[in-house]
Amino acid sequence: MNNACTSRWCRRSRIIIKRQWRRFEKHPMQLFWWLTGIITAIFILCIIFAKSSETAYTAFGSYFTALAFVGVIVTVLLQRAELQEQRKELRAQRIELEGQKRELEIQNCTAQLQRFENGFFHLLDNFKTILEESRNSHLMMSFKPSQGLLTPYTIIEKEYDINEDIQTFIATLFINLPISLKKLVRTYYAIIDFIYTHDAFKNTKYDYSKYISILNIYLENIEYAILFYTSILDNKKIKLANELHLFSHYALLEDRYIPVRPEHVLFFSPQAFGEDYEEYIRRHGLQGKTLEDFLQ
Structure with missing residues (x-):
């Protein structure tokens, strides 16, 4: 005690x-x-x-x-x-x-974002003008749906054999693509590159997804099909499509303007596409398949 x-x-x-x-x-x-x-x-x-x-x-x-x-x-x-x-x-x-x-960093980021948005919406207005011109052009009819597939036509109405080599198919397609569509493709990827490389997203890469969504909302399935095929032979565009999910709104389950061959989607990673991808792969029996299986 x-x-x-x-x-x-x-x-x-x-x-x-x-x-x-x-x-x-x-x-x-x-x-x-x-x-x-x-x-x-x-x-x-x-x-x-x-x-x-x-x-x-x-x-x-x-x-x-x-x-x-x-x-x-x-x-x-x-x-x-x-x-x-x-x-x-x-x-x-x-x-x-x-x-x-x-505070200075926030002000700098805000100023960079304002400069980016000024440039982006200017490019977007230009893109919408080009898109409208290409849709109003009769040359858009050079892409015609046939039996649920995208069958490309040249401006001289010559139909290509979809069984030919993919490199030859794409090269010939792009050469004979109407000028308005070539301009559309170049403008689209110029805007994508502008978004991807801008300093406003140097530290926050995920923020540019909303601007890509704003750009993609103006596209229809036929434009997605054109972008899809004009990107296949360009490794840089394939990388951008995969990383930025550029084809997330490409309706693969529709009957119009889908890939000529189902295996052509294997040029890209699954992340390049949206919710339709898994069902599209299942319907065409491509589970476990790779691109090399079809290029041998």
Whole structure:
């Protein structure tokens, strides 16, 4: 029981001492006056009870030595308190600088985004004009649906054999593609490249998806089919289609303007397409198949 009380008293004493010491650390001059008072009181007692002048002289010397020691302690505490204040000021300055840096970054990103949107919507207006011109042109009829497949025609009405080599098929198709459609394809990928490489999305690549969606919303299945085939032999366009999901709205399950051969979708990764892809693969028995299986 006594041991428990002693232990409790010791803990309380340590807590009180720590609290008082923290108070002295914050206000060193209080410690100075406390110690000066205690030392002075001891000195006076020594003088009163001194039996000889030699003892008084020794006490007098010790008094000033003790005061000097107190002065050293207080000086150290003052310097420590000053350093702590400097650290607090430096920390506050650092926080303020970081806040200013973040604000400048936000302002810079906002300015970059504004510049991007100005350029993007200008390009989009141009793209819509080209798209409208190509749709109004009679040359768009060079692509005609036949038995649920996209059967390409040249402007001289010559139908190609869909069993020919894919490289020859695409090369011949692109050569004989109407000028308005070639212009449409070039403009589309110029806008995609503008979005993909712009500094506004340097740190947040996922943000450009909404602008690609704005661009793709104007396309119909026939334009997707044209973009699909004009991208097959271009590795850069294939990479863009895969990474940016360019054919996510290409309706592969419709009866019009779908790939000439089902295996042609294997030129791209599944991520290039939308929800129709899995069902399209299942319907045509392409599960587990790769492009190499059909190019041998």
